[in-house]
Amino acid sequence: MRALTWHGEKDVRVDDVPEPEIINPTDAIIEVTATAICGSDLHLYNGYMPGMREGDVLGHEPMGEVIEVGSDVETLEVGDRVVVPFTVSCGSCWFCENELYSLCDNSNPNAEIASEVMGHSPAGLLGFSHMLGGYAGGQAEYLRVPYADVGPIAIDSDLPDEQVLFLSDIFPTGYMAAENADIEETDTVAVWGCGPVGQFAIQSAWMLGADRVIAIDRIPERLEMARRHGNAETIHFEEDDVYDRLMAMTGNRGPDRCIDAVGTEAHGTGVTGVAEKAKQEARLEDDRPHVLRQAITCCRKGGTLSVPGVYIGRSDNLPFGSVMNKALTIKTGQTHVQRYLNPLLETIEDGEIDPSFVITHQVSLEDGPEMYETFNNKEDDCIKVVMTP
Ligand code: NAD
Ligand code: ZN
Missing domain, CATH: 3.90.180.10 (Medium-chain alcohol dehydrogenases, catalytic domain)
Known part of the structure; x- marks a missing residue:
């Protein structure tokens, strides 16, 4: 065959x-x-x-x-x-x-x-x-x-x-991502990544009762789909400072729920002892935006971060102190x-x-x-x- x-x-x-x-x-x-x-x-x-x-x-x-x-x-x-x-x-x-x-x-x-x-x-x-x-x-x-x-x-x-x-x-994945975000009626949900998973996370955020959805990407047709089909407000992460924009859009509090529908693509990834390439990537020598770090920094105190994006092996340099002191909830998984x-x-x-x-x-x-x-x-x-x- x-x-x-x-x-x-x-x-x-x-x-x-x-x-x-x-x-x-x-x-x-x-x-x-x-x-x-x-x-x-x-x-x-x-x-x-x-x-x-x-x-x-x-x-x-x-x-x-x-x-x-x-x-x-x-x-x-x-x-x-x-x-x-x-x-x-x-x-x-x-x-x-x-x-x-x-x-x-x-x-x-x-x-x-x-x-x-x-x-x-x-x-x-x-x-x-x-x-x-x-x-x-x-x-x-x-x-x-x-x-x-x-x-x-x-x-x-x-x-x-x-x-x-x-x-x-991808439909169950977007849906579980939204479910994992613990969305309540008054919530603003920010979704990083407007690929297929992000698109279904946006749809599902509305299905689960979000008040507002903000979608982040850099690819025009994907942002356009998030606006047209997903009824989302959008941020172009290369044209705008994501943190500043999100703060301005949420009265400086930050989005209540953040969904990382990007995963390993946006930053280095590392797998101990397996792939040399992946180990090099883990050193985070490049300056591509790190979605997890950004979402942790942007999420409002006491908010939830849902991670459907796939990470492989070690994803270091996470500001875990912020997770702890901002009392964030993180949910993830296949x-x-x-x-x-x-x-x-x-x-x-x-x-x-x-x-x-x-x-x-x-x-x-x-x-x-x-x-x-x-x-x-x-x-x-x-x-x-x-x-x-
Ligand atoms: P995709 O590659 O089509 O989409 C990823 C999007 O993220 C792209 O549009 C890209 O421009 C955008 N992006 C890159 N860097 C960004 C940044 N810094 N800020 C905002 N957006 C950024 O992939 P997809 O099919 O939508 O899948 C997304 C992720 O979900 C992947 O990691 C995939 O492996 C994962 N996934 C997980 C599950 C699961 O069970 N948890 C299932 C399916 C897919
Ligand atoms: Zn898949």
Whole structure:
């Protein structure tokens, strides 16, 4: 089959690879009908994520039709149309039973590698590094879905792929980011990053009752989408001083809730003992704005900082003294996608939101390598790419 594969920093190719097969009786195989590129894929593309191997199949935002199920699969049948969460979760460990799906204890077969770097292991993730399970991803014609009874949600309605695909990741991620921000009715919410995750965080902040949303980025079409679609006020972080503007906009108190939907891209990242490049980055020698530092500095006393943005390894130089003395609450994590599938599908079916607003590019899988470059460089007004195998 055809699949997008990783061959090193900024080297993604379309290769012929073997089709996936059922390995465990709880697996299912789907024929992929739509699959997206995520900002998280860019961490792999840019070589920030340790544990990638040449030929790894990328992709963690897929949907498609079930074509085979393992003997223990009970909830899915051949022919079902499903969206597959990027978090691989067993459904029966302490964490899954407590709906902390992205912290599943059993779904990362390489837990010891993750523990070496992070001191613990989160769940396995589809199409990510071997440190997080080494599961082949969904930017391919076919995908093996592990624990098929736990993740995938069947779509019974005739909503098009474009409207339900983002249940796999970025809609739940934006929603959990807003939920983690503890939004109350009178709150001003500041969102750093107007990529796909930021856009869904903005939408979700309104859904959860925000009084005001301020979005921060430097890319004109993304700021424009935040204004037009997200009804947000915006700050261009290269043209304006973010701190000064936020203080002026909030009577000098600072936003009540801050969401970092940027992550590691905006500043150095470091992974101890793994990637030399990442270690160099960790020294923070560059002067790119550090979103976490900025959000901590801007957030009002007693406010909440929600961090859906992905950080890898050590992210040093945080003003933790400010966090403590300003009594900030910080909440973060990979999204517990399974928790949000049903309620968010309902919001789409009810017409409360049409997630397809974020799509700017619909192409074939064969165009994948070019699209990685375009999306990474934020060229051609690219905000979200959906591919059809
Ligand atoms: P993206 O790369 O498309 O968007 C990031 C945006 O941040 C860009 O528009 C960029 O211009 C902007 N940005 C960069 N520096 C900035 C700064 N200093 N201030 C304000 N904005 C800045 O990525 P995305 O798909 O929107 O994903 C965003 C983050 O969310 C990534 O780190 C991704 O890995 C992460 N993510 C997390 C989860 C999760 O489960 N927690 C799931 C999906 C994605
Ligand atoms: Zn993603």
